Amino acid sequence: MHELSVMASLLETVEEHAHKADAKKVLSINLIVGERTSFVDDSLLFYFDTLTPGRLSEGAKLNIQRTPMRFHCNTCDTDYQPEVGHFRCPVCNQPGQITSDGSEFLIESMEIET
Numbered sequence: 001m002h003e004l005s006v007m008a009s010l011l012e013t014v015e016e017h018a019h020k021a022d023a024k025k026v027l028s029i030n031l032i033v034g035e036r037t038s039f040v041d042d043s044l045l046f047y048f049d050t051l052t053p054g055r056l057s058e059g060a061k062l063n064i065q066r067t068p069m070r071f072h073c074n075t076c077d078t079d080y081q082p083e084v085g086h087f088r089c090p091v092c093n094q095p096g097q098i099t100s101d102g103s104e105f106l107i108e109s110m111e112i113e114t
């Protein structure tokens, strides 16, 4: 997936919510972007600036929060962040279960002015 198409569909969602809420302006958008996605902050910000002029989200602040890949070990009840290529629990060395795969791309929240 390309940043441009992802950003375009994200803005559709943002604009739709803003219109429904009778917003005059979108002040900020908080994004959660998984560490494992290939999206680069600079590209996301660049496309955001390219796509927003004339829209409610023009001039809004785009906050990007990165989330790592997370695992949970059912044997010893530990949450951990796996090393590259090593997914076993660092405490008891049992295979863990994936709880977040680091590939999310979602809008956590947005702030609007009405």
Ligand SMILES: [Zn+2]
Binding pocket: 073, 074, 075, 076, 077, 078, 089, 090, 091, 092, 093, 094
């Ligand atoms: Zn464990």
